[in-house]
Amino acid sequence: DAGVTQSPTHLIKTRGQQVTLRCSPKSGHDTVSWYQQALGQGPQFIFQYYEEEERQRGNFPDRFSGHQYPNYSSELNVNALLLGDSALYLCASSLGMIEAFFGQGTRLTVV
Amino acid sequence: GENVEQHPSTLSVQEGDSAVIKCTYSDSASNYFPWYKQELGKRPQLIIDIRSNVGEKKDQRIAVTLNKTAKHFSLHITETQPEDSAVYFCAASRDTGGFKTIFGAGTRLFVKA
Numbered sequence: 001d002a003g004v005t006q007s008p009t010h011l012i013k014t015r016g017q018q019v020t021l022r023c024s025p026k027s028g029h030d031t032v033s034w035y036q037q038a039l040g041q042g043p044q045f046i047f048q049y050y051e052e053e054e055r056q057r058g059n060f061p062d063r064f065s066g067h068q069y070p071n072y073s074s075e076l077n078v079n080a081l082l083l084g085d086s087a088l089y090l091c092a093s094s095l096g097m098i099e100a101f102f103g104q105g106t107r108l109t110v111v
Numbered sequence: 112g113e114n115v116e117q118h119p120s121t122l123s124v125q126e127g128d129s130a131v132i133k134c135t136y137s138d139s140a141s142n143y144f145p146w147y148k149q150e151l152g153k154r155p156q157l158i159i160d161i162r163s164n165v166g167e168k169k170d171q172r173i174a175v176t177l178n179k180t181a182k183h184f185s186l187h188i189t190e191t192q193p194e195d196s197a198v199y200f201c202a203a204s205r206d207t208g209g210f211k212t213i214f215g216a217g218t219r220l221f222v223k224a
Contacts, residue, residue, distance in 0.1 A: 033211070033212070035214075040217075041216060041217070042117075042200050042214035042215055042216045042217045043155065043200070043214045044214070045211045045212060045213060045214075048211055056211040057211075058211065090154065090155070092212075096206070099145060099157045099160055100145070100157070100212065101157070102147075102154040102155050102156070103154060104153070104154050105154060
């Protein structure tokens, strides 16, 4: 079992560009949550996907959108990138309220 | 909105001593409280969790207590070791209408040998 896998591991983008981050959940998990972790801070909840629908959303603008596929994998899309979007983006998968397992994250740098 | 406050932000202890990290949450509907350990450059890893129908849970050197009335929960690490040095995050979550997890800002624990 590979656990939660994210791609890419690192990414550099220019302001105004768009980015897509990918996540494959742990085998048997059906729920995927995305978090943004700025340096020195705790993860901030972006949104959660279950049964291919956004079930919960945190305080993030509409520039942040996502998708979940029938195989439970998920994507996070960010449009019109800002310098402040530079962070570690973490994906976590879970089965209901069972403990969440995090991926290794994607380090996004916006220049 | 929902909020989780975590204290202290930094904690330095001598090897063998105990460490205590405290968190307070605002959403009274929260019913699941995980704790994560994050080492430098690595992913957060669940170390212990507690549900709202339990007041205390222990796993070897780690214990968590929950006071639902006060909306307060704590992590206790006994007999600390240098490898316990990391950032620890508390979190609060609820499963009504789809759950989302709110994290505290983290506590950087240094265990001095």
